[in-house]
Each structure stands twice: as C-alpha cells, then as structure tokens.
Amino acid sequence: MSFDALLWLSFGGPEGPEDVRPFLENVVRGRGVPPERLDEVEAHYQHFGGVSPINRLNLEAIEAVRARGFELPIYFGNRNWHPMAEDVVAQMKADGVQRALVFPTSAYGGYSACRQYDEDIVRALQAVPDGPELVKLRQFFDHPLFISAFADGVRAAAASLSGPYRLVFTAHSVPVSADKAAGPPAEGGYRYSRQVVEASRLVAAELGVTEYDVVWQSRSGPPQIPWLEPDVVDHIEALHAKGVTGVVVCPIGFVSDHLEVVWDLDTEARDRALELGMEFARAATPNGDPRFAELVTELVAEHTSGAPVRKLSSFTSAGCTVNGAPCAPLCCEPAKRPARA
Numbered sequence: 001m002s003f004d005a006l007l008w009l010s011f012g013g014p015e016g017p018e019d020v021r022p023f024l025e026n027v028v029r030g031r032g033v034p035p036e037r038l039d040e041v042e043a044h045y046q047h048f049g050g051v052s053p054i055n056r057l058n059l060e061a062i063e064a065v066r067a068r069g070f071e072l073p074i075y076f077g078n079r080n081w082h083p084m085a086e087d088v089v090a091q092m093k094a095d096g097v098q099r100a101l102v103f104p105t106s107a108y109g110g111y112s113a114c115r116q117y118d119e120d121i122v123r124a125l126q127a128v129p130d131g132p133e134l135v136k137l138r139q140f141f142d143h144p145l146f147i148s149a150f151a152d153g154v155r156a157a158a159a160s161l162s163g164p165y166r167l168v169f170t171a172h173s174v175p176v177s178a179d180k181a182a183g184p185p186a187e188g189g190y191r192y193s194r195q196v197v198e199a200s201r202l203v204a205a206e207l208g209v210t211e212y213d214v215v216w217q218s219r220s221g222p223p224q225i226p227w228l229e230p231d232v233v234d235h236i237e238a239l240h241a242k243g244v245t246g247v248v249v250c251p252i253g254f255v256s257d258h259l260e261v262v263w264d265l266d267t268e269a270r271d272r273a274l275e276l277g278m279e280f281a282r283a284a285t286p287n288g289d290p291r292f293a294e295l296v297t298e299l300v301a302e303h304t305s306g307a308p309v310r311k312l313s314s315f316t317s318a319g320c321t322v323n324g325a326p327c328a329p330l331c332c333e334p335a336k337r338p339a340r341a
C-alpha cells in the first residue's frame, strides 16, 4: 500500500487566555462535566497564561520526525483546538492527498485514548466529502522505544533524589464504566487500564524495580460517578503515612508534558509531597526523546515497508483502522450520554 502523507492527530490546547473557555467547551461538550470543575481547570490553564504546551510540543515532535529524513509530508490537526482536524483534512484534499496514515498522540486503547480519535477522523471526513482515505496507526503502549524512553526518564528522576524512593506510575483517570467498556466485549473489557498496568510493568522490569504502584490522575466528571482510583495526590499521602520518604512519579499515560503533567503532577502532586517533607521527582515524558521520533517512523514503516511489529507484551495493540471504523464491533463504545453537538 502506498501513502502520500501522515496526519499527526492530537488533543489540542489553548494558545492564549481567550481561547481557554471555548477550548474547554469543545472538550466537554455533552459530557456532563460540572461547571465548577471547568472553573477549576480554567484556572490551571490561566495560571500558565492560558497557553497549553501541547501544541508546541507536538510541533517540536513533528520537526524531530522530519529531521530524520522522513519521506512523507506531515500535517498537524486536533480534536479540540486549532488547527482542527477537519480543516487540516480539507487542506490535505486540496493538496491532492489520497491516502494518509494517521498518528494519534496516545499510546493506549479505550474511548478517550483511541475510539474518540476514530470519531475525530469520521467527523473530519464528514466535513470533507471525497477526502483522503485515513488509516490510523496502532496503539504503541508496549513498543520497546516507548518503554525505554520512560525507563531512562525514571532513571534520571531517581538520580536527582538523595534518598530512597517509591516508583509511582500515573495515567489519566477515566470513568470506571468507560474502562469496563474498553476493548471488544469478548476480551472482557478494561483494555485501557490493563495496557497502562502492562506498560508500567515493562518499564519497571527494564529498571529491575519490583515494588511500584499504578495510580490515576486528573479526574473529571460529576463526583457521584466512579472513576479509576486511587488519585496520585491521595496516594502520595498514603505513602507518606506508611513512612515512605521519596517518590518518583512516572506519567506513563501521557506522551508529552502537557497541562495535566505540568499542573496536576509538577504543581499539585509535587507541592503536596514537599509539604509532607517527601522528596519528589517526575520522570520525563517521551515526546522530547529522539526515540519518540524513531517510534513514529517505525510505526509508519510497518505499513510502508513491512517493517516488523515490535512490541514487548502479548497484549493486543489495536487501533489500526480505516476511515475511523471501530477496531471491532462494540470496541470502546462511548458511554450513553448526549451526543456531541
């Protein structure tokens, strides 16, 4: 199969104070997130001048891929903020692109991490009749380059501490019902949390660390709905109560230092740990590591030159579908809630 472009598909983030509210409205449209939660999250963004680092980090990662001599033109589009996926797909069509690979900036399965990117593709193609064929790349949570980049991040973070530490992996929480619906029903659900746990195990194994925890962060939604727990800040408090004096937090669920990382971890979790008199260090995310550009190049080469599929676990790496089709019938079905307007 031949391809004539790569679409780098991400979450999007605001570029200034005025963008924050409309961006947040895009993210939570139809999701039942209470306004108080939005006010809180808006304050986190405004703390950084209303600018999320995510767009800049994506552009830097794209430059790193280009700098490797990558053979296809790369387009950048988002789910929730400009450049919006539909505008970029219109541009691709205008440029004569007929078949493109799509790199979604999430390593995992599940509704928010995988299926919602399929929905973005469907939405973009609906907005652009006779647009290019779009083939999404697979999930890469257990790719050796992804795992070793995180392992080095943990090594460097641990080296910055003076005493012993507990290794704590963290990923974005999701509603328990969404995790239960992650993956095709025949697999038994929980694909997202199982992949997060597996990636964490692989990083720990590469480091030779046998005692570690996997926790969750950045919970949203109405308080009465259960989300994956424990929360990273609560967990740091529990570790402190057990006499743990240092913590290395590895944001295994994220590819770059976007807002949930620089606020929820580097600010909130860190402040709490220091308040408790604990040492705290946060491992780097892979986005800025040369291995990340190599990873993208390899995932593309699986399609363009039959490069081997490298993965360290036997767990399914799905997500590779055409024009936004789900991976399998009923795979990662969205929760029953009002449709996006």
Ligand SMILES: CC1=C(CCC(=O)O)c2cc3nc(cc4[nH]c(cc5[nH]c(cc1n2)c(C)c5CCC(=O)O)c(CCC(=O)O)c4C)C(CCC(=O)O)=C3C
Pocket: 011, 012, 013, 014, 024, 027, 028, 031, 033, 037, 038, 041, 052, 053, 054, 105, 106, 112, 113, 172, 173, 174, 175, 218, 219, 220, 221, 253, 254, 255, 258, 259, 260
């Ligand atoms: C699994 C997962 C990932 C990892 C996979 C992936 O990377 O895709 C992820 C990434 C991200 N989440 C992000 C931002 C936000 N997520 C929100 C809300 C939500 N996230 C959810 C899940 C996830 N989110 C869910 C289930 C919700 C509830 C609403 C809904 O059901 O959709 C909200 C609303 C406010 C709030 O937090 O309540 C914001 C602003 C940003 C950009 C940060 C920046 O600007 O730098 C990124 C990369």
Ligand SMILES: [Fe+2]
Pocket: 109, 110, 114, 115, 183, 318, 319, 326, 327, 331, 332
């Ligand atoms: Fe999926």
